[in-house]
Amino acid sequence: MNRPTALIADDEEGMREQLRTRLRDAWPALDIVAEAANGIEAVALAGQHQPDIVFLDIRMPGLSGIEAARLLFRRCHLVFVTAYDQYAIEAFEQGALDYLMKPVGGERLKTTCARLQQLVGRQPTDIQRQLQALLAQPGRPSAAPAAPDYLRWIQAVVGANLRMISTREVLYFQADEKYTRVQTGQSEVLIRKPLKELADELDPDEFWRIHRSTLVRVDAIEGITRDLRGRQMLKVRNHPLLLEVSRGHAGRFQQM
Template structure:
């Protein structure tokens, strides 16, 4: 276990299309979290994704409304960034962790309610010192838990990130009911078969294909997980790894292997699915 003194200073990216807002947030952060390093600033959503990919910060502050991509859309792309070379099994996979996400919003309570339920935190514009301090304390607990390999004490369990982002998108565009994928057109041997999405136990991607697994059929599609995430119902499918979506109703249980990794057992299928460190919060207390 590393002590705080041994840990590198936390790093952040700020993204807001208003320079004055970035300046104000940077100044407030310097007051409440002087150890935090602001490694880059973005003026729009596309730039934010590129800078997060380049710097791999611990935290990203995203304005909800930005040109190019909204903060929610930028967060979706950030959640799907590929791991750095050398991360993953058998390596120090800190680089494979998603950054903590803090949304900067000028919206009223209708949007704030969605944030209160989620893995992301929020700060209302203009960033007030006392409210920002609450956010900083939450983020510090989560970062400490990452270093210690445990769950953040005092932080409530969080739903899947993609589910939160779908919820936020709906709150910000009321009246637009999402239309989720109902059927999968997949290759089964030499034939094309239509598979009801609700019958799928899990999706697993490799470099070229995504495997669609039901209790009876194993099929292949060319659609990557990063696209499927936005097309399937996030209440039915949880992302547990950058390459894996699992049907919540098909989860038989979650255990830990000898390395402490969470492993999902699936009803009606012998395969075990690994939960990457970025998604361990889905199964608190395991």
């Protein structure tokens, strides 16, 4: 009997390595036959290797995971592995068998692998019809306009390790030349993503821009003071540094 095969698609090399390692523990018989760094590559490699399963990230260059899934669902079983929690209904409508949130725990992945072991060998199109029928049942939520897909996890390379930081832990983000400083209550790390790009991915109700170079978590704000030059300075809880509020963003704090 042929061993089951899989393809991993994620634009972060560290995340591909992490998933590969955890799959090796959860399902030793599974062969990872290829890895893709973007959606276009995922579709091409799936055509070349014909894997039984494709593990897809959501946010990828070229084609998103959802767009790639539309091209792959008739050919293989699909599992989404993502830092975003807003695409679940759309993912299942595209034939996904599971939707895993990063960072994926070992026990959660074992559950997914157990399900996949029962399904490998069955036609994905048969399962797709079953999922569509299930979603169409009365009382099931329809694919109404999805809530914005705000970023929930920050990926940071620390030495030789990939660290996952929940946005709930972040006190503020601050531009630092080509990098962005991510400050939590316990540590500070630098990531390569520009602050402008990061601002577009974060929930504006959770993070406020107080300066062109600074985004602060709203519920981390302790208070506002003025320095000797009359500038508004923001105090973040559990952190000694005062952050300058620029004139263009001072209106947020007129009543404070």
